[in-house]
Amino acid sequence: MAFTQGVSGLNAASSQLDTIGHNIANSQTVGFKKSRTEFADLYAGAKAGLGVQVSAITQGFSQGALETTDRELDLAIDGGGFFRLTDGQQTTYSRNGQFQMDSNGFLVNNTGGRLTGYPVDDPTSANPVVLAGAQPVALQVPQGDIDASATTTGSMTFNLPSNDTAKDNANFDASDPKTYNWQAPLTTYDSQGNAQQVSMYFVKTGSNEWTMNARSGGNDVGSLDLEFDVNGNLTGNTNLALAINPGNGAANIAANIDLAGVTQNSGDFNVKAATQNGYAAGSLTGISIADNGNVMGNYSNNQSRALGRVALASFTNEQGLKPDGNNAWLATTNSGQELLGSAGTGQLGSLLSGTLENSNVDLAAELVTMIVAQRNYQANSQTIKTQDQILQTMVSLR
Numbered sequence: 001m002a003f004t005q006g007v008s009g010l011n012a013a014s015s016q017l018d019t020i021g022h023n024i025a026n027s028q029t030v031g032f033k034k035s036r037t038e039f040a041d042l043y044a045g046a047k048a049g050l051g052v053q054v055s056a057i058t059q060g061f062s063q064g065a066l067e068t069t070d071r072e073l074d075l076a077i078d079g080g081g082f083f084r085l086t087d088g089q090q091t092t093y094s095r096n097g098q099f100q101m102d103s104n105g106f107l108v109n110n111t112g113g114r115l116t117g118y119p120v121d122d123p124t125s126a127n128p129v130v131l132a133g134a135q136p137v138a139l140q141v142p143q144g145d146i147d148a149s150a151t152t153t154g155s156m157t158f159n160l161p162s163n164d165t166a167k168d169n170a171n172f173d174a175s176d177p178k179t180y181n182w183q184a185p186l187t188t189y190d191s192q193g194n195a196q197q198v199s200m201y202f203v204k205t206g207s208n209e210w211t212m213n214a215r216s217g218g219n220d221v222g223s224l225d226l227e228f229d230v231n232g233n234l235t236g237n238t239n240l241a242l243a244i245n246p247g248n249g250a251a252n253i254a255a256n257i258d259l260a261g262v263t264q265n266s267g268d269f270n271v272k273a274a275t276q277n278g279y280a281a282g283s284l285t286g287i288s289i290a291d292n293g294n295v296m297g298n299y300s301n302n303q304s305r306a307l308g309r310v311a312l313a314s315f316t317n318e319q320g321l322k323p324d325g326n327n328a329w330l331a332t333t334n335s336g337q338e339l340l341g342s343a344g345t346g347q348l349g350s351l352l353s354g355t356l357e358n359s360n361v362d363l364a365a366e367l368v369t370m371i372v373a374q375r376n377y378q379a380n381s382q383t384i385k386t387q388d389q390i391l392q393t394m395v396s397l398r
Contacts, residue, residue: 003387008051009380012039015054016373023361024370031096031327032359034060034366061318064095064360066352072288073099073107076357079349081312084338085113085328086138092328093313093321093338095357101287105141107295111326114138117293117310118342128306130294132342136311139295141287146299148193151253151278157261158184158271160202160210162232169203169211179203180213182269186257188216188242189278190250193301198242208264216244228264238262279303289353293343312348313338 016037026032040055066076075083075097082093092113099107099115107115116136120128123142126149164181173179182202187195198221201213208229214222222242227235238260244253255276282301289295293310315321320334331338343351 003384005049005051006380006384006387008042008053009383010377012037012052012054013373013377013380015057017370017377019057020366020370020373023366024363027359027361027363027366029096029327029359030098030356031064031094032361033062033064033095034359034361036060058319059321059323060360062360064357067356067358069354069356072286072353073101074354074356075099075289075310076352076355077312077343077349078352079347081314081341081343081348082329084116084136084311084313084340085109086116087113090330091116091338092324092330094328096327097356101141105143107139107141111328113328115310117295117308119308120306123307126305130306130309132309136340137308139308139310141284141295141297141307143284145281145283146301146303146305148189148191148281149277149279150191150251151188151196151255151276153256153258154186154188154276155258155261155273156184156186156200156271156275157259157273158263159267159269160204160226160262160264161269162264162266164204166204166206169205169213172201172203172211172213174199174201174213174215181210184271184274186274186276188244188253188255188276189280190244190246190248190253192246192248192250193280194246194248194250195280196244196246196253198244202269210264212240212259214240214242216242217247219245224259226259226262226264232264234259234262234264289351291344291350291352293351309342310351311340312343312351313340314347315339 019035019037023034036058037054038056038058039052042050042053044050085092085094099109102108117139118130118132118134119137120130122128171179180201180203184200186198188198190196196216198214198216203211205211210226212224212226221244222240224240229235240257240259242255279301282299282303284297285300286298287295295307296304297307298304316336317334320332321329322332324330341348
């Protein structure tokens, strides 16, 4: 009598129970993807069959539930794709987005793997450009300060009351409020990052005419005649040129202030906006990650700039990936080469900051499957017991 079929059934059921146990054990592992044991029958020319074998253990890459956290460096992929990690020698892929910044500024996971992404063209530039077509590198956040930047451009938007009394600009005196109608401040910065305050004085000189006088440090630094049409819209030259000598060893400030949105209408004097592009030196206060994967450095001078972009990878055959432990996979010839891109492009999902993807294991379903596998194991053991009883009967024949 043959015990082959029963033994093969026991081995297959045991393998299935191992897979189920592995799934259950990782039901709370961030980014974990469940597996499934698949069977195939055995014949090898025997009409009755020789039992069963494990044909494959396949992985299920369905989306896990997304959970919001309070950490900027917790990342989740909503859709397809994998994070790309490197330890300097080997590239691995993961759905676990629990990242942190190490002492050298690299973004790493809990096993030290460095998150890779696209670099920027010039990390020292005030407006670095992400090189999305470059070879991904380990993303590193520069720990140094960013240099100050002098003001070169700006804009102001305000309304001048049309019913104001006209004055003679020749009598303008910044120290005498009776010689001008209104005043508004604008902060500029020199090449060393020092704030240079500019005061704008407005003198109405005619029914639709005003003169704008700019002063800084007690000196005249620019002026512009403003002319309005019958509808209160500014016409003619809308650019105020500022020339400021900081007097502290910094370079002179030469800035153009755009006044295109200025109006003259009824109502009060109202400054709606005043902006300029200069800033003081700043130190890194934190980082954030945008939906497109851009890693943004946030600085103490209220500036932010791109430091790189997280690269995501996809594969033609995800089932061909080789599990490597620690929630990571390796590319193989069966999976095909990595297909790189930015979040939200092609088949790659969007990137969510402050979010983690939980395991895709359905605990209730796994427990039900475990009961079925246990019954399968018991049934196969019963066939062996029956074969043993038959064999015992044959041995006992006289």
